[in-house]
Amino acid sequence: MAVLSTTLEAGADPRVTVYRDLDHLVRGLAERGTESVYVDGGQVIRAVLRAGMIDQITITTVPVLLGTGLPLFGPVGGDVPLTHVATKVFGAGVVQSYRVEQRLVTA
Numbered sequence: 001m002a003v004l005s006t007t008l009e010a011g012a013d014p015r016v017t018v019y020r021d022l023d024h025l026v027r028g029l030a031e032r033g034t035e036s037v038y039v040d041g042g043q044v045i046r047a048v049l050r051a052g053m054i055d056q057i058t059i060t061t062v063p064v065l066l067g068t069g070l071p072l073f074g075p076v077g078g079d080v081p082l083t084h085v086a087t088k089v090f091g092a093g094v095v096q097s098y099r100v101e102q103r104l105v106t107a
Contacts, residue, residue: 005018042070046075
């Protein structure tokens with residue numbers, strides 16, 4: 001497993017390869033022949049979106065409006081047009097929408 005982190009201790013778990021920056025992570029995944037990855041975490045998602053490396057995104061909506069909190073993504077350097085592909089509805093009003101990112105449009 002590969003992880004992008006500035007805080008995890010490298011080598012603490014032999015099953016996990018820790019990368020400190022996106023360029024090294026991408027190079028390491030390419031060397032492994034990796035074709036698909038799961039990206040999570042606001043800062044990581046923003047960096048990968050800015051780099052134009054996301055081609056599919058899943059957004060899950062829970063039916064609660066928060067009075068305060070953190071933005072879903074924060075600044076990504078421009079608009080990211082999405083095309084709706086499908087929506088799944090789960091119990092308790094949870095909705096998951098699958099969308100494909102077309103390209104990053106900078107102002």
